[in-house]
Amino acid sequence: MTGILKERLFTPGPTPLLMEAQARALTATLHHRTESFRQLMRETSEHLRYFYGTKNDVLIFSSSGTGAMEGAIANLVSPGERILVGTAGKFGERWLDLAKAFGIEAVKIEAPYGCPLPMEEFDRQLRSNGAFRAVYIQATESSTGVSHDVQTLGRMVRNHPETALVVDAITGLGTTALDPDGWGLDVVIGGSQKALMVPPGLAFASVSEKAWKLIEKSKSPRYYFDFAKERKSQAKGETSYTPATTLVVSLHAALGYIRQIGRENLIENAAMLAQATREAARALGLKLFAQGSPANALTAICAPEGLDSGAVVKEMRQRFGAIIANGQGTMKGKIFRLAHLGYYDAPDLFAALAALEITLNKVGHQCELGSGVRAAQEIYLKRSA
């Protein structure tokens, strides 16, 4: 160490923590089978419904987001039934892996990494390729920084009463306008370590009435992620199994903060930071990885010509303590990703971009110092009062 070096997270989860919410957990003495915890759970569920913008149940699980994704397979689909999966990145591929693990046939609709899924293809499959028990998609694909038009997809799936629409909105919630009830998003998955500003360890699933009816029919094995059992428990303010109590306390506090600033403002905040980052990248002579409909949750930027993105990631970490994400899988070395979801403000982005400018020059991509920051400042000014 040769001076002050603060660690800063710019990864699409975990994200910077809301310290006030962390502090709340420190002082909480509670047992999960008491009225005071039940009260906390009921309030947290109510807060979550606000955050989601839904009147549906929102179940809370002590697990990572993948746990709730597994639940959205096991609770909805029986072995031998078919599902339709949109896959355009690492998280889309997870739906396929889950289907395989549960012996469920998945018909996939693909798009190349960096491109959004073609919605018309879903319509074609739903109309012409027989029954699907459910359709699975990401609201925003965190591995590529692309967002999907789940509103249009909702309109398509709505015409099929025996088909549920499941949306992984783990990085979509709090970064993108979503209307589960109005758009017919039957199951929407979320996670604590994203726009919610608390540590990893909690996952969420909203479940529509249409989905509850289908859940009754599923014969797939499930126990920990049994949605119907959790619905019963959580109606009483309990969870079926021991919950991660301190995380629930932090979540409750963070959701209180989000209600204060307003869900729409939280989303606009991410949208502004994302647009500012895209303009900054262009000003610095870098290409964006997303070909159309870039996500607000994060921006995926192509490595400078002739360079490995790992060099950028490493230099940012070593020089500035700034942790940005490399590409995943075959995208590793080709892109780096900068997140905007949750507890970030404009000065956070200015700091990251100034650090990135120095980093780029150090690893061999010449760019004008201050020019990325300026592009971001201009977007900030355009979108703020």
Next chain:
Amino acid sequence: MTGILKERLFTPGPTPLLMEAQARALTATLHHRTESFRQLMRETSEHLRYFYGTKNDVLIFSSSGTGAMEGAIANLVSPGERILVGTAGKFGERWLDLAKAFGIEAVKIEAPYGCPLPMEEFDRQLRSNGAFRAVYIQATESSTGVSHDVQTLGRMVRNHPETALVVDAITGLGTTALDPDGWGLDVVIGGSQKALMVPPGLAFASVSEKAWKLIEKSKSPRYYFDFAKERKSQAKGETSYTPATTLVVSLHAALGYIRQIGRENLIENAAMLAQATREAARALGLKLFAQGSPANALTAICAPEGLDSGAVVKEMRQRFGAIIANGQGTMKGKIFRLAHLGYYDAPDLFAALAALEITLNKVGHQCELGSGVRAAQEIYLKRSA
């Protein structure tokens, strides 16, 4: 509130907290009359000697820095004795107020706000104007952002065995190279909420052997800030009166962190940030308030032509949650101050400057977006590997 707004302190005390040190205090269960606390005090004193760069005693008081300043008057000077005071800002004036409160005659050497004190004038007074019991000065005058040449002053005072040199280094410690033992700085005052990265509430005074001899002679009333009594107590790892225990725990942890990064690196960090800020201010068409020998602890910047600096302070706070300091006393409205002491890194400064650029344009001072950041980035690159 219309989005995420993080409060950021850029004031010359209190400064950003080292959270790891705060967290340590949360888990400390201790009583101040136990061996475990005595051990903590002894280690903290040892750490403080490293931080000061001295072999002298460094006393710890539970008070603000002003308390230790009072002690440096009451313990050294008797009513009727004379002292020499250098005053070039609000904190220099505090020495005069203290002398008055204790019935001590102060001969003052002045410089206009923004200018350093003329060292030759101290020499002239010491040589020609009879006996002074002590000489009082600031290492860095936080109200104007000017640093003083206490090394030269030490050389002058050293020739007078009955005169102590007292240096208020509350914002000087950890930002400026000081050598109390080599330069003959007999009493050096410090405070916890500055480069030490912990909250306000603790003050420090290092005391040389020369000063201890003079302290024996002082007849001024003192009780809480009785240096000799504290020396005895603290030699045993105790304090005479109940100490602010959790602050001592945080201080111990913060000093551990400072030893890890190195005192010299902490100082270089502030020096780099200060130079970068001065260059940024010039790039933005702003004038610096300090006329010669600017401090590393903070930079005082003149309000843009025709504007009140309060407008800049207010806009920074409301728009970005960034708290910078206005001028004090007659300097209010004329300058604003940005601090560099303690837990700041380069990205913190880039963020503050980008916010300042937007702020300046908003309050009516046109400047090129990104140009201040670029000037700071260039200094960063020049001074880092």
